[in-house]
Amino acid sequence: MAAIADHGTAAAWARAQSRRRNRLRRLPLLPALLFTIVVTQIPFVLTIYYSLQSYNFNYPLLRHFAGLHNYTVIFSDAIFRTALVNTVVLTLVPVLASLLLGLGIALLLDRKVFGRGLLRTLIVSPFLVMPAAAALVWKFTLLDAEFGLLNWVLRPFGVHHTDWVNNHSKETIITVLTWQWTPFMVLILLAGLQSQPGDVLEAARVDGAGPWQIFRRMTLPHLRQYMELGIVLGAIYVVQAFDAIFMITSGGPGQQTTNVPYYLFEAAFRAFDIGRASAMGVVVVAATIIIATFALRTISGLFSEQGMEGRL
């Protein structure tokens, strides 16, 4: 009896020790956590505060509390609704396009080729170039109506002085965003491809499965969660696309390429209507939180599947 009682007390003491050790292990993270909370949450709370005010920089003395007035104004604004639609289009299309391109490139990079390391670095480079600098190169070097490389390359096919930026503004922005985010998808999908167990693929080949069958019935299901992760993370970043729109189209002819971030910028720095811009910011953050929640669920699903594979 005494031995059992001793064992119980010893177990409780061991649990208390391990809890203390865990707390000690987390201690170095505390400065980082405090910093994150201060740097992200204080501006967010201030933004919510400003969104409830009627506050225009040009009329600083007329500032007053306005409740949800700004939210009513933005949702009844036809341009804001257009911006919402544009945001959906300018997010979904680049994300899906870069996913498909990324899948193709990742499949090609998955084999042992001479110079594979160099190829991988080159493929990843669009992601590393400053978005604003890249946008300027697209606008003036590649797409210019008079001097652009694209028109020069297409001249033998009968293309003359096409004004890509103004006549095909949405397509231009989608192309630039796809070009920028394909490397991101390549990296995620390449990780997924390389985590495929080689012996299972070998077994399938020995059993006489062709490459297309292996791809469709083994690789794709394995990549499903990587693709979901790529879509969700990519969407969270691409929804905030601003540099390309600001540098290339300034919101596009009319409002064709005005998305919510760009419209927010116009409200804050042209109209100097801080209240309205803050309300837009809150709306974008709320939508992003909803998407991020799905992202976290996917990631946890990904890890649990990995765990299950390990036990198999």
Added chain:
Amino acid sequence: MHGLWIGRGRWLMAATIAAVVVAGLAACSSSGGSPAQATGKQTITVAVVNNPQMIDIQKLTPKGFEASHPNIKVKYVTLDENTLRDQVTKDVAASGGQFDVVMIGPYETPIWAKNKWIDDLSSYASKDAAYNVSDLIKPIKDSLSVNGHLYASPFYGESSFLMYRKDLLAKAGLSMSAHPTWDQVAAIAKKLKNPATGMAGICLRGKTGWGENLAPLDTVVNTMGGQWFDMNWNAHLTSPAFEKATNFYVNLIKAAGESGAGNFSFNECANAMEQQKAAMWYDATVGASVIDDPKESPIAGKLGFAPAPVDMTPSSGWLWTWALSIEAASKHKAAAWTYISWATSKQYIDYAGQQLGWARVPPGSRYSTYSNPNYRKAAHDFATATLNQINSVNVNHPGVNPQPYAGVQYVSIPEFEDLGTKVSQEITAAIAGQETVAQALSKAQGYAAPIGQSHK
């Protein structure tokens, strides 16, 4: 061994925290607003637009100003027009004090003076004999003054006129009248357009921005009898006159203008002229200093200059000046005035003329520039034309009908930055053929009417 591990871990943690704290302190101390030290050395931050004359003064500041004023260091922040306005307005409105001297125009000056965001310069100017207020060109000075008090000192001034290739017109057997009308200019442009050589008949601004494509468009509107707001602040963007003017402008670009006009503003058209991709150019008078500079331009000496084309008014050029003012929140006002009085003085113009060539000096600010024999020799092509053009502008009544604000190519109300940007986006869409002029103007009227309403 267990004890050793905890010891090393604690050491590592302490070292990391120390490094973060030191880095944090270093970052804090290097942020702006350093107070004057014992030697009295100050740094003033000057925000300027990225036009050629401003790039020139940056090159000349170390030897021309800092050498003779060892206690003042000048730090320039150069931005394009739209970004400059964003940054500077944000700073003055929030009293950030990030800039000491800011470059503004006659649009901002009355609004910011009223909000007390910039300082009254008249007391500085009257105490500074070398500054010579009476030398400033009168319409320019008036546009920067409120109730007779000067709030910004002009660095350069401009109106707009027509620059054209005399040789190309002569080769085509055409001649430009001394006071051309827009119909005459359109006819010449259509004849000079040559798709085979990629030569546009005329280069006109199409880029989005209330100071970009709206500037020339508004002068066309004014001279064809249209206006933004009447004396009762009713918006008139869908009036027959406004529509006629906008149709004229857009159709001229489509028929004889450059391709990709929606991206073209001052710099792009200057480039097009120099690359022989355009035969004529209607834009700011300072464009002449750029494309007629024998050191840098291949077409220097081949240009003729005509007053801004008219229709129903005797003159139609716009009025703009880039001027330097002192932010009310600045902590280095005395040094700021010393810099401003140098940068906008006759002495600087003389210095720039000697160093860079007389065609490159900032024009349109002082009468003395136009009586300087060196300047007249270098700029004889366009000096008289520029001075006459600026003198012919009536800032208060530029169009056919009276208007409730002072300004030729803009409406001097705070909401105009946003309103003008939205309307100019629609104009770019019309130029690109994405919508008709009627659709663009009807949307524009929808934006303008409530703003006029709020000013009644």
